[in-house]
Amino acid sequence: MSAPVRILVVGLGNMGRSHAIAYHRNPGFEIVGLMSRSIRSAAIPDELRNYPLFEDFNEAMAATKPDAVSINSWPDTHAEYAIKAMEAGAHVFMEKPIATTIADARKVVATARRTNRKLVLGYILRVHPSWIKFTELSKTLGKPLVMRMNLNQQSNGPAWTGHKNLMDSLIPIVDCGVHYVDVMCQMTGARPVRVHGIGARLWEAADKPNYGHLHVTFDDGSVGWYEAGWGPMMSETAYFVKDVIGPNGSVSMVPASSEGKDKLTEVTDSADIDRHTKTDMLRYHHAEVGPDKNFVKPDEFISTEDEPTHQELCDREQALFLSAIREDIDLSDAMDAAVNSLEIVLAAEQSINERRVVELE
Numbered sequence: 263m264s265a266p267v268r269i270l271v272v273g274l275g276n277m278g279r280s281h282a283i284a285y286h287r288n289p290g291f292e293i294v295g296l297m298s299r300s301i302r303s304a305a306i307p308d309e310l311r312n313y314p315l316f317e318d319f320n321e322a323m324a325a326t327k328p329d330a331v332s333i334n335s336w337p338d339t340h341a342e343y344a345i346k347a348m349e350a351g352a353h354v355f356m357e358k359p360i361a362t363t364i365a366d367a368r369k370v371v372a373t374a375r376r377t378n379r380k381l382v383l384g385y386i387l388r389v390h391p392s393w394i395k396f397t398e399l400s401k402t403l404g405k406p407l408v409m410r411m412n413l414n415q416q417s418n419g420p421a422w423t424g425h426k427n428l429m430d431s432l433i434p435i436v437d438c439g440v441h442y443v444d445v446m447c448q449m450t451g452a453r454p455v456r457v458h459g460i461g462a463r464l465w466e467a468a469d470k471p472n473y474g475h476l477h478v479t480f481d482d483g484s485v486g487w488y489e490a491g492w493g494p495m496m497s498e499t500a501y502f503v504k505d506v507i508g509p510n511g512s513v514s515m516v517p518a519s520s521e522g523k524d525k526l527t528e529v530t531d532s533a534d535i536d537r538h539t540k541t542d543m544l545r546y547h548h549a550e551v552g553p554d555k556n557f558v559k560p561d562e563f564i565s566t567e568d569e570p571t572h573q574e575l576c577d578r579e580q581a582l583f584l585s586a587i588r589e590d591i592d593l594s595d596a597m598d599a600a601v602n603s604l605e606i607v608l609a610a611e612q613s614i615n616e617r618r619v620v621e622l623e
Contacts, residue, residue, distance in 0.1 A: 266292040278334030294326040337431040341366035357384040404510025409486030414501040425492035432489035435474035439607040452480035459610030465493040476610035
């Protein structure tokens with residue numbers, strides 16, 4: 263039996279805690295330390311309390327000499343930590359985005375290839391069965407595709423601080439957008455050629471646009487938009503739209519219901535991390551009509567109520583990371599896709615700043 267992979271977990275926010283719990287429960291991993299610049303004041307789950315704690319990345323690396331590093335810190339640290347880890351001989355799991363600039367993203371991928379280390383990006387929708395099915399059905403709709411997606415989040419309680427801190431690194435359409443433009447690229451299998459973005463600063467506490475909208479055009483004629491906003495002013499109406507249309511019909515995600523939720527004591531629905539991936543069903547619409555111009559087939563409703571929880575999805579991501587290490591899986595396509603999705607969303611931010619359409623090479 264293979265020895266467990268000794269892993270250092272960096273960052274203990276929402277995703278860091280979930281990934282740490284996945285390593286704790288997976289016998290293929292052995293946690294050798296938890297690192298966060300605010301580790302002494304962090305809320306550490308009971309099952310993680312007995313691991314060594316570090317406040318400095320370099321100190322943690324030197325003390326633990328890990329086989330792998332899980333990077334779940336603020337986005338502006340991702341590239342630096344990943345490159346240092348791989349240069350030290352460690353494999354890397356990294357939460358999205360891969361970096362905050364294209365130059366740094368390319369350096370991270372180049373380092374992974376040069377050092378022959380595995381680099382798995384936290385694109386959680388790639389291991390999500392409902393999203394895999396959603397993408398599969400989109401490929402039956404013909405071309406071109408029209409893809410409409412958003413994820414707006416109302417900042418309240420802990421989400422207020424979390425969103426404000428995230429905006430020190432990236433605006434919402436960049437931070438969250440990499441997931442959804444990655445899905446668009448999978449659906450079309452086409453090359454993005456043109457990006458346009460608009461944005462607005464509605465939040466006095468933030469010094470960047472806290473609302474944004476991007477449009478992307480592909481070389482097969484497909485188009486897509488993604489919308490994201492964070493802040494206490496964001497609406498809870500239509501904050502979860504996932505809809506794809508083609509000549510043959512459409513497929514849509516129906517978001518999970520939230521009956522019984524106490525709005526006064528719990529985080530709002532749009533900021534609830536469990537609802538960012540949770541759905542009730544897929545609605546598959548067929549566009550074909552008969553001689554009477556009525557639809558030939560009724561809409562199909564595909565239940566997704568038994569889909570994995572957020573923690574179970576993190577467990578799947580870490581099982582993939584372990585397999586990549588032990589089975590020497592080629593991750594070239596996934597690494598290139600991470601750079602590609604970042605290029606699209608950064609082009610949208612450039613478009614906002616420069617008030618022009620950005621052509622992609």
